[in-house]
Amino acid sequence: MVAEVLNALRPKPGGRYADGTLGGAGHSAAILTASMPTGWLFGCDRDGVAIEVARERLAKFAGRFEIRHGNFAELTEWIPDASCDGVLLDLGVSSPQLDSPERGFSFQYDGPLDMRMDTQQLLTAADLLNSSSAEELARIFWEFGGERESRRFAKAIICQREQQKFKTTRQLAELIEKISARRAFRGRKTHPATKVFQALRIAVNDEIGSLKRGLNAAAKILKPGGRLAVITFHSLEVRAVKEFGRERTRDYVFAGEVDVPELRQPCKPELKWVTRKAIGPGEVELEENPRSRSAQLRVLEKI
Ligand SMILES: C[S@@+](CC[C@H](N)C(=O)[O-])C[C@H]1O[C@@H](n2cnc3c(N)ncnc32)[C@H](O)[C@@H]1O
Numbered sequence: 001m002v003a004e005v006l007n008a009l010r011p012k013p014g015g016r017y018a019d020g021t022l023g024g025a026g027h028s029a030a031i032l033t034a035s036m037p038t039g040w041l042f043g044c045d046r047d048g049v050a051i052e053v054a055r056e057r058l059a060k061f062a063g064r065f066e067i068r069h070g071n072f073a074e075l076t077e078w079i080p081d082a083s084c085d086g087v088l089l090d091l092g093v094s095s096p097q098l099d100s101p102e103r104g105f106s107f108q109y110d111g112p113l114d115m116r117m118d119t120q121q122l123l124t125a126a127d128l129l130n131s132s133s134a135e136e137l138a139r140i141f142w143e144f145g146g147e148r149e150s151r152r153f154a155k156a157i158i159c160q161r162e163q164q165k166f167k168t169t170r171q172l173a174e175l176i177e178k179i180s181a182r183r184a185f186r187g188r189k190t191h192p193a194t195k196v197f198q199a200l201r202i203a204v205n206d207e208i209g210s211l212k213r214g215l216n217a218a219a220k221i222l223k224p225g226g227r228l229a230v231i232t233f234h235s236l237e238v239r240a241v242k243e244f245g246r247e248r249t250r251d252y253v254f255a256g257e258v259d260v261p262e263l264r265q266p267c268k269p270e271l272k273w274v275t276r277k278a279i280g281p282g283e284v285e286l287e288e289n290p291r292s293r294s295a296q297l298r299v300l301e302k303i
Contacts, residue, residue, distance in 0.1 A: 001090075001231060001297055002030045004279050008229040008299040009086035011035035017086045018042040018079055018221060020072030020214055023094040025054035031086070032061040041065040042079050044072060046118040046205070050094065071118070073213035079221045086226055087218040091211065092233040093117070093201065095291065105201060107173035107193045113166055115204045125200045129166045134158045144208075144236065145199030149181060153196060172196070198234070208236055215244040219270060222302040227274060229299050238278075241298055248300070249273055274299035 005027055011017060011034040019028045022045040032041055043058075043065060045051055051069045058065055068078060072089060097117065098105050104114030104125060115125040129137070134154045141150035156179050157166070166172055173193045180192035202208065218228050232238045248271040252264040278296035285292050 001279070001281050001285065001292065001295055002027060003282070004297050005088060005090075005229050005231075006030055006034055008274065008297065009088065009227055011039055011086065013038045015085040016040045016042070016083055017088070018075060018084050018218070019088045019090075020044055020075060020218070021088070021090045022054040022067065023047075023050050023090065024096065025057040027088055027090060028054065028065070029057055029061070031088070032058065032064055039064065042075075042084070043067045044070045044075070046071050047094070047097065048119060049096070053096070069118075071210055071214075073210045073217060075214065075217040076220050081220050082223050084221045084226050085223060087222060087228045088231075089211075089214055089218065089229070090231045091207075091237050098291075101169075104169050105197070107169055107191055107197050110168055110170040113169055113172060115201045117205050121205075123204060125204050126166050128200060128204055129157060129172065130161055140203045141196055141199045143199070144202040145195035146235075147195040147199060152179065169197075202236065208240055211237060211240050212244070215241065219248060219302065224302050226302045227299055228271075228302075229297060232278075232296050232298070233294050238296060245271065245273060245276065245298070245300055269303060271300045271302055274301050 009017065009031065011031045013035055015035050017031050017035065017039065019031065019041060022028055022043040025043070028041055028043050032039060041064065043054060044067065045054065048069055051067060055067060058067070093105055097103050101109035101111035104111045113124065113126040113129065116123070132140070137154035137157060138150040141147040141153055147153065153176060156175060160166070160175055173191070176193040176196055215230070222228060230241050232241055249269050251266060251269050253267045254260065254264050275298060278298055281292040281295050
């Protein structure tokens with residue numbers, strides 16, 4: 001969604017931008033091109049491989065960017081407060097991550113059950129699967145995957161791992177195929193292990209926790225008038241972005257958990273919505289990249 005992101009962030013010469021999800025640096029290259037000759041980019045990614053690819057792709061913009069390997073939740077540790085005209089978070093996994101069997105993100109290939117975006121992190125999907133209780137696994141599958149058979153799957157995993165620990169994506173995908181009530185999946189669009197794989201990935205990488213901290217960090221590093229563009233891919237991300245937007249665009253605060261109208265205290269909102277209603281990919285992009293079908297862009301502006 002490069003055109004849509006450029007439209008939202010309006011990069012200009014002299015502007016300063018942060019890309020918290022460099023990936024292959026397609027968006028970053030477009031931002032640096034659109035802000036020629038003096039625009040500046042701070043970029044990070046949790047994935048060391050992506051950092052190397054981005055460095056190469058952005059080499060022609062040398063002297064106009066700083067790249068770091070790290071989580072966007074920590075943007076404020078190296079980017080000054082109120083210094084950026086635009087921040088981009090293009091969430092989720094990248095195609096190179098999904099398509100590399102050795103990264104273990106996909107049930108479509110056999111590989112180690114890894115799923116770490118940052119391979120310096122210790123916890124892998126296999127660790128989680130081999131050490132969590134049935135309750136914890138069921139919670140992960142339900143909360144992060146919306147998997148209706150979460151308890152059954154969790155119990156079966158506990159039984160199976162007593163015979164043999166989980167090591168590979170195929171072991172997990174085959175077990176789910178065998179026991180799922182939706183096992184007659186052949187010829188259907190979604191594999192029965194889709195939700196379990198998504199849930200494990202989100203848990204291993206603490207994706208929702210990072211997103212909540214990343215949104216706070218992004219708001220801090222934006223200048224007044226600066227814009228935050230967030231591209232989400234599933235409902236949990238959408239919910240976190242909407243909740244964050246709702247809180248920061250309010251002109252009142254309330255103490256405690258419940259918003260009682262009589263107890264509201266007026267305050268100045270920190271952000272305003274530019275597009276609360278999601279912008280989707282255009283037809284050409286959908287045709288070229290079917291994985292973009294669930295992408296939704298939302299944009300907020302710092303007041
Ligand atoms: C959809 S891709 C981004 C693609 C990128 N916009 C481009 O133009 O190529 C998502 C990237 O975000 C990274 N990522 C996801 N969560 C992250 C986080 N909390 N901190 C830093 N990077 C993260 C992933 O490692 C992946 O490389």
